[in-house]
Amino acid sequence: MSECLQRIWRFGDSINTDDILPGKYAPFMVGETEFQRYAFAHLRPEFAADVRPGDILVGGRNWGLGSSREYAPQALKKLGIGAIIAKSFARIHYRNLLNLGIPAFEAPELVELLQDGDNVRYEWAEGIVHRGAESFSLPKPPLFLHEVLAEGSVLAYYKKYKKFPGEGRLS
Amino acid sequence: MTYDLKGLTLAERILSVRSGRRVKAGDLVVVPVDQVMVVDSIAPSVIRLLKEELAGEIRYPERVSFVIDHVAPAANVEVATTQKQVREFAREHQINLFDVGRGICHQVLIEERLAQPGWVVVGSDSHSTIYGAVGAFGTGMGATDIALAVASGRTWFRVPETVRILFKGSRPAGVTAKDIALEVVRVLTADGATYASIEYHGTETFSLSERMTLANLAVEAGAKVGLVPTVGEALGAYEVPDWLAVDEASYETTVEIDLSGLRPSLSVPFFVDNVHPVENHLGVPVDQVFVGTCTNGRLDDLRAVAAILEGRRVAERTRLLIIPASSTVLEQAVADGTVATLLAAGAVFGTPGCGPCMGRHMGVLAPGEVCVSTSNRNFMGRMGSPEAKIFLASPEVAAASALAGAIALPETPSFGGDR
Structure with a gap:
Protein backbone atom coordinates (compact mmCIF):
# COMPACT_ATOMS: atom_id res chain seq x y z
CA MET A 1 0.00 0.00 0.00
CA SER A 2 1.52 3.31 -1.03
CA GLU A 3 -0.50 5.75 1.05
CA CYS A 4 0.77 6.77 4.43
CA LEU A 5 -0.86 4.95 7.33
CA GLN A 6 -0.95 5.92 10.97
CA ARG A 7 -0.30 3.54 13.77
CA ILE A 8 -2.53 3.00 16.79
CA TRP A 9 -0.73 3.01 20.13
CA ARG A 10 -3.06 1.50 22.67
CA PHE A 11 -2.79 2.21 26.38
CA GLY A 12 -4.90 1.19 29.36
CA ASP A 13 -6.96 3.08 31.94
CA SER A 14 -5.65 5.87 34.15
CA ILE A 15 -2.69 6.96 32.06
CA ASN A 16 -1.34 9.78 34.23
CA THR A 17 0.88 12.74 33.41
CA ASP A 18 3.86 11.05 35.09
CA ASP A 19 3.38 8.19 32.61
CA ILE A 20 3.17 10.60 29.65
CA LEU A 21 6.21 12.56 30.77
CA PRO A 22 7.92 11.82 34.10
CA GLY A 23 8.59 14.98 36.15
CA LYS A 24 12.32 14.39 36.16
CA TYR A 25 12.39 14.81 32.37
CA ALA A 26 10.57 18.17 32.33
CA PRO A 27 11.99 20.67 29.81
CA PHE A 28 12.94 22.64 32.89
CA MET A 29 15.23 19.75 33.87
CA VAL A 30 16.56 18.39 30.56
CA GLY A 31 16.12 21.27 28.11
CA GLU A 32 13.48 22.39 25.60
CA THR A 33 14.91 20.41 22.70
CA GLU A 34 15.23 17.04 24.47
CA PHE A 35 12.25 16.40 26.68
CA GLN A 36 9.91 14.77 24.13
CA ARG A 37 12.39 11.87 23.87
CA TYR A 38 11.23 10.80 27.33
CA ALA A 39 7.52 10.47 26.51
CA PHE A 40 6.26 7.26 28.17
CA ALA A 41 9.87 6.57 29.28
CA HIS A 42 8.75 4.37 32.19
CA LEU A 43 5.65 2.77 30.74
CA ARG A 44 6.73 2.14 27.17
CA PRO A 45 10.39 2.97 26.67
CA GLU A 46 10.40 2.25 22.91
CA PHE A 47 7.57 4.71 22.24
CA ALA A 48 9.42 7.98 21.66
CA ALA A 49 11.87 6.41 19.21
CA ASP A 50 9.29 4.39 17.27
CA VAL A 51 6.32 6.76 17.08
CA ARG A 52 5.73 8.50 13.75
CA PRO A 53 4.02 11.84 13.05
CA GLY A 54 0.27 11.36 12.68
CA ASP A 55 0.11 8.27 14.90
CA ILE A 56 -2.91 7.99 17.18
CA LEU A 57 -2.96 7.26 20.89
CA VAL A 58 -5.86 5.25 22.27
CA GLY A 59 -6.54 5.08 26.00
CA GLY A 60 -9.08 4.00 28.54
CA ARG A 61 -10.71 5.95 31.35
CA ASN A 62 -9.38 9.18 32.84
CA TRP A 63 -6.58 9.78 30.33
CA GLY A 64 -4.17 12.43 31.61
CA LEU A 65 -4.98 12.44 35.31
CA GLY A 66 -2.55 14.10 37.64
CA SER A 67 -0.38 17.13 37.11
CA SER A 68 -1.24 20.31 35.20
CA ARG A 69 2.08 20.03 33.32
CA GLU A 70 1.37 21.18 29.78
CA TYR A 71 4.78 19.91 28.76
CA ALA A 72 3.39 16.36 28.90
CA PRO A 73 1.00 16.92 25.95
CA GLN A 74 3.59 19.33 24.50
CA ALA A 75 5.96 16.35 24.22
CA LEU A 76 3.25 14.45 22.30
CA LYS A 77 2.72 17.45 20.04
CA LYS A 78 6.45 17.64 19.33
CA LEU A 79 6.35 13.97 18.38
CA GLY A 80 3.51 14.81 15.98
CA ILE A 81 0.68 12.81 17.58
CA GLY A 82 -2.37 13.12 15.32
CA ALA A 83 -5.10 12.55 17.88
CA ILE A 84 -5.93 11.00 21.22
CA ILE A 85 -9.02 8.82 21.51
CA ALA A 86 -9.99 7.79 25.03
CA LYS A 87 -12.94 6.59 27.07
CA SER A 88 -12.68 9.75 29.16
CA PHE A 89 -10.21 12.55 29.91
CA ALA A 90 -9.02 14.24 33.08
CA ARG A 91 -10.03 17.89 33.20
CA ILE A 92 -6.79 19.89 33.27
CA HIS A 93 -5.18 17.66 30.69
CA TYR A 94 -8.16 17.99 28.35
CA ARG A 95 -7.86 21.79 28.52
CA ASN A 96 -4.14 21.50 27.78
CA LEU A 97 -4.81 19.32 24.71
CA LEU A 98 -7.32 21.87 23.50
CA ASN A 99 -4.93 24.73 24.10
CA LEU A 100 -2.21 22.99 22.11
CA GLY A 101 -4.57 22.01 19.32
CA ILE A 102 -4.20 18.23 19.74
CA PRO A 103 -7.57 16.73 18.72
CA ALA A 104 -8.98 14.74 21.64
CA PHE A 105 -12.02 12.52 21.27
CA GLU A 106 -14.09 10.87 23.96
CA ALA A 107 -15.27 7.71 22.19
CA PRO A 108 -15.57 4.68 24.52
CA GLU A 109 -16.95 2.32 21.87
CA LEU A 110 -14.21 3.12 19.40
CA VAL A 111 -11.57 2.53 22.06
CA GLU A 112 -12.79 -1.07 22.33
CA LEU A 113 -12.49 -1.61 18.57
CA LEU A 114 -9.00 -0.25 17.95
CA GLN A 115 -6.03 -2.51 18.69
CA ASP A 116 -2.40 -1.74 19.38
CA GLY A 117 -0.42 -1.79 16.15
CA ASP A 118 -3.45 -1.26 13.90
CA ASN A 119 -2.67 0.79 10.82
CA VAL A 120 -5.34 3.38 10.07
CA ARG A 121 -5.99 6.42 7.96
CA TYR A 122 -7.37 9.50 9.70
CA GLU A 123 -7.91 13.19 9.14
CA TRP A 124 -9.21 15.47 11.86
CA ALA A 125 -11.37 17.56 9.49
CA GLU A 126 -13.03 14.44 8.05
CA GLY A 127 -13.79 13.01 11.51
CA ILE A 128 -13.41 9.40 10.37
CA VAL A 129 -10.88 6.67 11.18
CA HIS A 130 -10.42 4.15 8.34
CA ARG A 131 -8.99 0.68 9.01
CA GLY A 132 -8.81 -1.35 5.83
CA ALA A 133 -12.37 -1.48 4.52
CA GLU A 134 -13.87 -0.46 7.87
CA SER A 135 -14.56 3.12 8.91
CA PHE A 136 -15.40 4.58 12.31
CA SER A 137 -16.89 8.02 12.94
CA LEU A 138 -15.45 10.25 15.62
CA PRO A 139 -17.82 12.29 17.81
CA LYS A 140 -18.23 15.94 16.82
CA PRO A 141 -16.82 18.41 19.34
CA PRO A 142 -19.24 20.86 21.06
CA LEU A 143 -19.67 24.32 19.48
CA PHE A 144 -17.29 26.03 21.88
CA LEU A 145 -14.52 23.56 21.09
CA HIS A 146 -15.30 23.71 17.42
CA GLU A 147 -14.78 27.49 17.45
CA VAL A 148 -11.48 26.94 19.18
CA LEU A 149 -10.22 24.18 16.88
CA ALA A 150 -11.27 26.20 13.83
CA GLU A 151 -8.78 28.88 14.91
CA GLY A 152 -6.22 26.25 15.94
CA SER A 153 -6.21 26.82 19.71
CA VAL A 154 -7.59 29.02 22.48
CA LEU A 155 -4.38 31.01 22.27
CA ALA A 156 -4.84 31.62 18.54
CA TYR A 157 -8.46 32.62 19.15
CA TYR A 158 -7.48 35.14 21.83
CA LYS A 159 -4.70 36.59 19.70
CA LYS A 160 -7.10 37.14 16.81
CA TYR A 161 -10.16 38.44 18.65
CA LYS A 162 -8.67 39.73 21.96
CA LYS A 163 -11.38 37.82 23.78
CA PHE A 164 -12.26 34.26 24.68
CA PRO A 165 -14.64 32.12 22.60
CA GLY A 166 -18.21 33.15 23.46
CA GLU A 167 -17.13 36.16 25.50
CA GLY A 168 -19.54 39.08 24.96
CA ARG A 169 -22.12 36.73 23.57
CA LEU A 170 -22.25 34.99 26.95
CA SER A 171 -23.35 37.95 29.09
CA MET B 1 -26.80 42.68 43.09
CA VAL B 159 -19.53 26.10 35.56
CA PRO B 160 -19.07 22.79 37.37
CA GLU B 161 -21.69 20.48 38.80
CA THR B 162 -21.25 19.92 42.52
CA VAL B 163 -20.66 16.74 44.47
CA ARG B 164 -21.55 17.36 48.11
CA ILE B 165 -19.58 15.42 50.68
CA LEU B 166 -21.35 15.33 54.02
CA PHE B 167 -19.27 14.25 57.00
CA LYS B 168 -21.22 12.73 59.89
CA GLY B 169 -20.20 11.38 63.26
CA SER B 170 -17.03 12.21 65.15
CA ARG B 171 -13.64 11.00 64.14
CA PRO B 172 -11.91 8.41 66.28
CA ALA B 173 -8.56 9.28 67.87
CA GLY B 174 -5.79 8.74 65.36
CA VAL B 175 -7.92 9.55 62.31
CA THR B 176 -6.57 12.72 60.71
CA ALA B 177 -7.64 15.10 57.96
CA LYS B 178 -5.36 13.13 55.62
CA ASP B 179 -7.26 9.91 56.32
CA ILE B 180 -10.52 11.75 55.72
CA ALA B 181 -9.25 13.30 52.48
CA LEU B 182 -8.04 9.89 51.26
CA GLU B 183 -11.41 8.37 52.15
CA VAL B 184 -13.12 10.96 49.95
CA VAL B 185 -10.82 10.01 47.06
CA ARG B 186 -11.40 6.30 47.70
CA VAL B 187 -15.18 6.71 47.71
CA LEU B 188 -15.31 9.00 44.66
CA THR B 189 -12.43 7.24 42.82
CA ALA B 190 -9.80 9.04 40.72
CA ASP B 191 -12.30 10.24 38.13
CA GLY B 192 -15.46 10.31 40.24
CA ALA B 193 -15.54 14.10 40.42
CA THR B 194 -14.06 14.93 37.00
CA TYR B 195 -15.06 18.47 35.94
CA ALA B 196 -17.01 18.86 39.20
CA SER B 197 -16.78 20.95 42.32
CA ILE B 198 -16.51 19.05 45.58
CA GLU B 199 -18.15 20.79 48.57
CA TYR B 200 -17.07 19.48 51.96
CA HIS B 201 -19.87 19.82 54.52
CA GLY B 202 -19.72 18.96 58.19
CA THR B 203 -16.33 20.65 58.43
CA GLU B 204 -17.19 23.50 60.82
CA THR B 205 -14.64 22.33 63.40
CA PHE B 206 -11.83 21.68 60.92
CA SER B 207 -8.73 23.86 61.29
CA LEU B 208 -7.37 25.86 58.36
CA SER B 209 -4.55 23.34 57.92
CA GLU B 210 -7.03 20.44 57.86
CA ARG B 211 -9.20 22.27 55.33
CA MET B 212 -6.11 22.73 53.17
CA THR B 213 -5.38 18.99 53.28
CA LEU B 214 -8.96 18.21 52.23
CA ALA B 215 -9.16 20.74 49.40
CA ASN B 216 -5.65 19.87 48.22
CA LEU B 217 -6.65 16.28 47.47
CA ALA B 218 -9.88 17.22 45.65
CA VAL B 219 -7.97 17.06 42.37
CA GLU B 220 -7.09 13.42 43.08
CA ALA B 221 -10.78 12.66 42.50
CA GLY B 222 -10.59 14.64 39.26
CA ALA B 223 -12.29 17.75 40.65
CA LYS B 224 -12.00 21.25 39.23
CA VAL B 225 -12.37 22.83 42.68
CA GLY B 226 -12.71 21.60 46.27
CA LEU B 227 -14.65 24.10 48.35
CA VAL B 228 -14.89 24.04 52.13
CA PRO B 229 -17.79 26.23 53.34
CA THR B 230 -16.43 29.31 55.09
CA VAL B 231 -18.13 28.43 58.36
CA GLY B 232 -16.32 27.95 61.67
CA GLU B 233 -13.53 29.52 63.69
CA ALA B 234 -10.82 28.70 61.18
CA LEU B 235 -11.99 31.49 58.88
CA GLY B 236 -12.22 34.01 61.72
CA ALA B 237 -9.41 36.12 60.36
CA TYR B 238 -10.95 36.38 56.89
CA GLU B 239 -13.56 38.73 55.54
CA VAL B 240 -16.22 36.40 54.17
CA PRO B 241 -18.68 38.05 51.76
CA ASP B 242 -22.35 37.61 52.69
CA TRP B 243 -23.15 36.02 49.35
CA LEU B 244 -20.75 33.12 49.96
CA ALA B 245 -23.34 31.35 52.07
CA VAL B 246 -24.35 27.71 52.08
CA ASP B 247 -27.88 27.33 50.77
CA GLU B 248 -30.28 24.55 49.84
CA ALA B 249 -28.56 24.14 46.51
CA SER B 250 -29.02 21.65 43.73
CA TYR B 251 -26.21 19.18 44.11
CA GLU B 252 -25.56 16.56 41.49
CA THR B 253 -24.97 14.00 44.21
CA THR B 254 -24.51 13.87 47.96
CA VAL B 255 -22.15 11.36 49.50
CA GLU B 256 -22.31 10.81 53.24
CA ILE B 257 -19.17 9.70 55.03
CA ASP B 258 -19.39 8.50 58.61
CA LEU B 259 -16.17 9.68 60.23
CA SER B 260 -16.64 7.41 63.23
CA GLY B 261 -16.05 4.40 60.98
CA LEU B 262 -12.69 5.58 59.61
CA ARG B 263 -9.27 4.20 60.43
CA PRO B 264 -5.76 5.44 59.64
CA SER B 265 -5.22 4.74 55.95
CA LEU B 266 -2.63 4.34 53.25
CA SER B 267 -2.83 5.10 49.59
CA VAL B 268 -1.11 2.09 48.08
CA PRO B 269 0.97 2.16 44.84
CA PHE B 270 0.37 3.18 42.14
CA PHE B 271 -2.86 5.13 42.47
CA VAL B 272 -4.11 7.66 44.98
CA ASP B 273 -7.60 6.16 45.10
CA ASN B 274 -6.17 2.75 46.04
CA VAL B 275 -6.81 3.40 49.75
CA HIS B 276 -6.58 0.68 52.41
CA PRO B 277 -6.36 0.50 56.21
CA VAL B 278 -2.79 0.71 57.50
CA GLU B 279 -3.34 -2.69 59.17
CA ASN B 280 -3.30 -4.39 55.76
CA HIS B 281 0.32 -3.39 55.16
CA LEU B 282 1.90 -3.46 58.61
CA GLY B 283 5.53 -4.51 58.62
CA VAL B 284 6.46 -3.58 55.05
CA PRO B 285 10.09 -2.41 55.37
CA VAL B 286 10.51 1.34 54.72
CA ASP B 287 13.66 2.99 53.33
CA GLN B 288 12.53 6.61 53.42
CA VAL B 289 9.86 8.58 55.21
CA PHE B 290 9.04 11.96 53.71
CA VAL B 291 7.09 14.52 55.74
CA GLY B 292 6.22 17.65 53.81
CA THR B 293 4.39 19.05 50.74
CA CYS B 294 1.31 21.22 50.27
CA THR B 295 -0.76 18.33 51.61
CA ASN B 296 0.92 17.81 54.99
CA GLY B 297 3.96 20.01 55.57
CA ARG B 298 2.49 22.50 58.01
CA LEU B 299 3.21 23.27 61.66
CA ASP B 300 0.51 20.94 63.00
CA ASP B 301 1.88 18.14 60.82
CA LEU B 302 5.44 18.63 62.08
CA ARG B 303 4.18 18.83 65.67
CA ALA B 304 2.27 15.58 65.25
CA VAL B 305 5.44 13.87 64.04
CA ALA B 306 7.46 15.38 66.89
CA ALA B 307 4.90 14.21 69.47
CA ILE B 308 5.45 10.63 68.34
CA LEU B 309 9.23 10.84 67.98
CA GLU B 310 9.97 12.78 71.16
CA GLY B 311 12.79 11.13 73.09
CA ARG B 312 13.14 8.32 70.54
CA ARG B 313 15.23 7.52 67.46
CA VAL B 314 14.30 6.79 63.86
CA ALA B 315 15.03 3.18 62.88
CA GLU B 316 18.54 2.59 61.57
CA ARG B 317 17.40 1.32 58.17
CA THR B 318 15.13 4.34 57.54
CA ARG B 319 15.82 7.93 56.46
CA LEU B 320 13.40 10.53 57.82
CA LEU B 321 13.28 13.57 55.55
CA ILE B 322 11.30 16.59 56.68
CA ILE B 323 10.65 19.58 54.44
CA PRO B 324 8.51 22.32 56.00
CA ALA B 325 5.90 23.80 53.68
CA SER B 326 7.18 27.34 54.14
CA SER B 327 9.77 29.52 55.85
CA THR B 328 7.04 30.61 58.27
CA VAL B 329 6.33 27.00 59.20
CA LEU B 330 10.07 26.41 59.68
CA GLU B 331 10.47 29.51 61.88
CA GLN B 332 7.51 28.53 64.04
CA ALA B 333 8.74 24.95 64.33
CA VAL B 334 12.15 26.22 65.42
CA ALA B 335 10.61 28.64 67.93
CA ASP B 336 8.44 26.06 69.67
CA GLY B 337 11.12 23.37 69.85
CA THR B 338 9.55 21.04 67.27
CA VAL B 339 12.62 21.14 65.04
CA ALA B 340 14.95 20.35 67.96
CA THR B 341 12.82 17.34 68.90
CA LEU B 342 12.84 16.08 65.32
CA LEU B 343 16.59 16.58 64.87
CA ALA B 344 17.25 14.73 68.12
CA ALA B 345 15.20 11.84 66.77
CA GLY B 346 17.37 11.66 63.66
CA ALA B 347 15.34 13.65 61.12
CA VAL B 348 17.02 15.40 58.20
CA PHE B 349 15.65 18.78 57.07
CA GLY B 350 15.41 20.23 53.57
CA THR B 351 14.79 23.77 52.31
CA PRO B 352 11.09 24.72 52.42
CA GLY B 353 9.60 23.83 49.02
CA CYS B 354 8.22 20.82 47.18
CA GLY B 355 11.24 18.59 47.83
CA PRO B 356 11.23 15.14 46.19
CA CYS B 357 7.41 15.05 45.73
CA MET B 358 7.71 15.02 41.93
CA GLY B 359 11.00 13.16 41.79
CA ARG B 360 13.44 15.87 40.81
CA HIS B 361 15.80 16.35 43.75
CA MET B 362 16.34 16.25 47.53
CA GLY B 363 15.36 12.65 48.20
CA VAL B 364 14.49 10.76 45.02
CA LEU B 365 14.03 7.01 45.35
CA ALA B 366 16.20 4.15 44.07
CA PRO B 367 14.82 1.00 42.39
CA GLY B 368 13.22 -1.29 44.95
CA GLU B 369 12.96 1.37 47.66
CA VAL B 370 9.80 1.97 49.67
CA CYS B 371 8.77 5.42 50.84
CA VAL B 372 6.02 6.41 53.24
CA SER B 373 5.14 9.95 52.26
CA THR B 374 2.72 12.59 53.49
CA SER B 375 2.44 13.89 49.92
CA ASN B 376 -0.36 13.55 47.40
CA ARG B 377 0.68 11.23 44.56
CA ASN B 378 2.04 7.69 44.45
CA PHE B 379 2.11 7.20 40.68
CA MET B 380 4.74 4.88 39.22
CA GLY B 381 8.04 6.78 39.05
CA ARG B 382 6.61 9.87 40.73
CA MET B 383 9.49 10.25 43.19
CA GLY B 384 12.26 8.81 41.05
CA SER B 385 12.67 5.19 39.99
CA PRO B 386 9.62 3.52 38.45
CA GLU B 387 10.59 0.50 40.54
CA ALA B 388 10.19 2.39 43.81
CA LYS B 389 6.96 2.30 45.82
CA ILE B 390 5.26 5.24 47.52
CA PHE B 391 2.65 4.77 50.25
CA LEU B 392 0.73 7.97 51.05
CA ALA B 393 -0.16 8.46 54.71
CA SER B 394 -0.81 10.93 57.51
CA PRO B 395 2.13 12.51 59.36
CA GLU B 396 1.27 10.30 62.34
CA VAL B 397 1.55 7.06 60.37
CA ALA B 398 4.69 8.40 58.68
CA ALA B 399 6.25 9.06 62.09
CA ALA B 400 5.31 5.65 63.47
CA SER B 401 6.74 4.01 60.35
CA ALA B 402 10.00 5.96 60.70
CA LEU B 403 10.37 4.70 64.26
CA ALA B 404 9.59 1.09 63.35
CA GLY B 405 11.53 1.06 60.05
CA ALA B 406 8.40 -0.49 58.58
CA ILE B 407 4.81 0.51 57.97
CA ALA B 408 3.29 0.94 61.42
CA LEU B 409 0.48 2.52 63.39
CA PRO B 410 1.18 5.02 66.18
CA GLU B 411 1.12 3.29 69.57
CA THR B 412 -1.05 5.69 71.51
CA PRO B 413 -4.38 6.69 70.09
CA SER B 414 -4.35 10.11 71.75
CA PHE B 415 -1.26 11.55 70.06
CA GLY B 416 -1.00 14.90 68.38
CA GLY B 417 -2.30 17.18 71.12
CA ASP B 418 -5.10 19.44 69.91
CA ARG B 419 -5.51 17.78 66.54
Missing part, protein backbone atom coordinates in the same frame (compact mmCIF):
# COMPACT_ATOMS: atom_id res chain seq x y z
CA THR B 2 -29.53 42.50 40.46
CA TYR B 3 -29.58 38.72 40.19
CA ASP B 4 -30.68 36.04 42.60
CA LEU B 5 -28.23 33.55 44.11
CA LYS B 6 -30.89 31.43 45.78
CA GLY B 7 -30.40 27.71 45.39
CA LEU B 8 -26.86 27.98 44.01
CA THR B 9 -23.83 25.95 45.06
CA LEU B 10 -20.66 27.68 46.29
CA ALA B 11 -19.01 27.27 42.88
CA GLU B 12 -22.07 28.69 41.12
CA ARG B 13 -22.20 31.60 43.58
CA ILE B 14 -18.58 32.58 43.04
CA LEU B 15 -18.80 32.33 39.26
CA SER B 16 -22.15 34.19 39.25
CA VAL B 17 -20.79 37.09 41.29
CA ARG B 18 -17.57 37.21 39.31
CA SER B 19 -19.36 37.17 35.96
CA GLY B 20 -22.14 39.50 37.08
CA ARG B 21 -25.10 37.28 36.26
CA ARG B 22 -26.76 34.17 37.67
CA VAL B 23 -25.03 31.12 36.22
CA LYS B 24 -25.68 27.41 36.73
CA ALA B 25 -23.73 24.20 36.20
CA GLY B 26 -23.06 23.68 32.50
CA ASP B 27 -22.94 27.41 31.59
CA LEU B 28 -19.77 28.84 30.11
CA VAL B 29 -18.39 31.94 31.80
CA VAL B 30 -15.48 34.30 31.38
CA VAL B 31 -14.45 35.78 34.73
CA PRO B 32 -11.77 38.12 36.08
CA VAL B 33 -9.00 36.29 37.90
CA ASP B 34 -8.09 37.64 41.34
CA GLN B 35 -4.74 35.87 41.54
CA VAL B 36 -2.60 33.90 39.08
CA MET B 37 0.03 31.67 40.65
CA VAL B 38 2.95 30.41 38.55
CA VAL B 39 5.57 27.93 39.78
CA ASP B 40 9.21 27.89 38.71
CA SER B 41 8.96 24.80 36.49
CA ILE B 42 6.13 26.30 34.41
CA ALA B 43 7.11 29.98 34.51
CA PRO B 44 9.61 29.69 31.61
CA SER B 45 6.83 28.46 29.29
CA VAL B 46 4.47 31.17 30.52
CA ILE B 47 7.10 33.86 29.98
CA ARG B 48 7.82 32.55 26.48
CA LEU B 49 4.11 32.60 25.60
CA LEU B 50 3.72 36.12 27.00
CA LYS B 51 6.69 37.42 25.02
CA GLU B 52 6.27 35.53 21.76
CA GLU B 53 2.52 35.07 21.45
CA LEU B 54 0.83 37.70 23.58
CA ALA B 55 2.85 40.86 22.84
CA GLY B 56 4.05 41.08 26.42
CA GLU B 57 0.57 41.92 27.71
CA ILE B 58 0.25 41.64 31.52
CA ARG B 59 -3.11 43.07 32.54
CA TYR B 60 -2.64 43.19 36.33
CA PRO B 61 0.93 42.38 37.42
CA GLU B 62 -0.09 42.86 41.06
CA ARG B 63 -2.41 39.88 40.70
CA VAL B 64 0.40 37.58 39.53
CA SER B 65 2.74 35.61 41.81
CA PHE B 66 5.80 33.63 40.78
CA VAL B 67 6.97 31.04 43.31
CA ILE B 68 10.31 29.27 43.09
CA ASP B 69 9.50 26.03 44.88
CA HIS B 70 9.43 22.98 42.60
CA VAL B 71 13.23 22.67 42.36
CA ALA B 72 14.49 25.05 45.01
CA PRO B 73 17.36 25.59 45.38
CA ALA B 74 18.30 24.78 41.77
CA ALA B 75 19.54 21.24 41.16
CA ASN B 76 21.46 21.82 37.94
CA VAL B 77 22.59 24.52 35.52
CA GLU B 78 19.48 24.16 33.34
CA VAL B 79 17.21 24.86 36.29
CA ALA B 80 19.43 27.64 37.66
CA THR B 81 19.39 29.37 34.28
CA THR B 82 15.62 29.29 33.94
CA GLN B 83 15.11 30.44 37.53
CA LYS B 84 17.42 33.38 36.86
CA GLN B 85 15.23 34.32 33.93
CA VAL B 86 12.08 33.96 36.05
CA ARG B 87 13.47 36.32 38.73
CA GLU B 88 14.51 38.90 36.15
CA PHE B 89 11.13 38.81 34.45
CA ALA B 90 9.27 39.18 37.76
CA ARG B 91 11.35 42.18 38.79
CA GLU B 92 11.05 43.84 35.40
CA HIS B 93 7.25 43.53 35.43
CA GLN B 94 6.53 44.13 39.15
CA ILE B 95 5.19 40.60 39.58
CA ASN B 96 5.18 39.20 43.14
CA LEU B 97 8.21 36.95 43.54
CA PHE B 98 8.63 34.36 46.27
CA ASP B 99 12.14 33.01 45.93
CA VAL B 100 14.03 29.90 47.07
CA GLY B 101 13.15 28.88 50.61
CA ARG B 102 9.98 30.94 51.05
CA GLY B 103 8.02 27.75 50.58
CA ILE B 104 5.50 25.81 48.53
CA CYS B 105 3.36 27.97 46.24
CA HIS B 106 0.02 27.09 47.84
CA GLN B 107 1.20 27.48 51.41
CA VAL B 108 2.82 30.81 50.56
CA LEU B 109 -0.23 32.23 48.79
CA ILE B 110 -2.48 31.37 51.71
CA GLU B 111 0.01 32.76 54.26
CA GLU B 112 0.36 35.95 52.21
CA ARG B 113 -3.43 36.31 51.97
CA LEU B 114 -3.28 36.10 48.19
CA ALA B 115 -6.24 33.76 48.23
CA GLN B 116 -9.43 35.05 49.88
CA PRO B 117 -13.02 33.85 50.30
CA GLY B 118 -14.96 34.34 47.07
CA TRP B 119 -11.89 34.93 44.89
CA VAL B 120 -11.00 33.16 41.66
CA VAL B 121 -7.42 31.85 41.91
CA VAL B 122 -5.75 29.91 39.11
CA GLY B 123 -2.40 28.21 39.47
CA SER B 124 0.04 26.37 37.22
CA ASP B 125 -0.13 23.40 39.57
CA SER B 126 -2.89 20.84 39.81
CA HIS B 127 -3.15 21.08 43.59
CA SER B 128 -4.47 24.64 43.27
CA THR B 129 -7.80 23.20 44.43
CA ILE B 130 -6.32 23.90 47.88
CA TYR B 131 -7.53 27.53 47.75
CA GLY B 132 -11.02 26.15 48.37
CA ALA B 133 -9.84 25.82 51.99
CA VAL B 134 -10.44 29.57 52.37
CA GLY B 135 -13.53 29.59 50.12
CA ALA B 136 -11.73 30.62 46.93
CA PHE B 137 -12.53 29.06 43.55
CA GLY B 138 -9.04 27.62 43.07
CA THR B 139 -8.03 25.41 40.17
CA GLY B 140 -4.97 24.21 38.31
CA MET B 141 -4.24 24.89 34.66
CA GLY B 142 -1.51 24.39 32.08
CA ALA B 143 0.96 26.97 30.80
CA THR B 144 -1.19 28.32 27.96
CA ASP B 145 -4.26 28.88 30.15
CA ILE B 146 -2.05 30.52 32.76
CA ALA B 147 -0.35 32.77 30.19
CA LEU B 148 -3.76 33.84 28.88
CA ALA B 149 -4.91 34.61 32.44
CA VAL B 150 -1.79 36.69 33.07
CA ALA B 151 -2.20 38.56 29.78
CA SER B 152 -5.94 39.18 29.87
CA GLY B 153 -6.67 39.16 33.61
CA ARG B 154 -9.48 36.72 32.82
CA THR B 155 -10.15 33.08 32.12
CA TRP B 156 -12.99 30.89 30.91
CA PHE B 157 -14.76 28.10 32.77
CA ARG B 158 -17.56 25.70 32.31
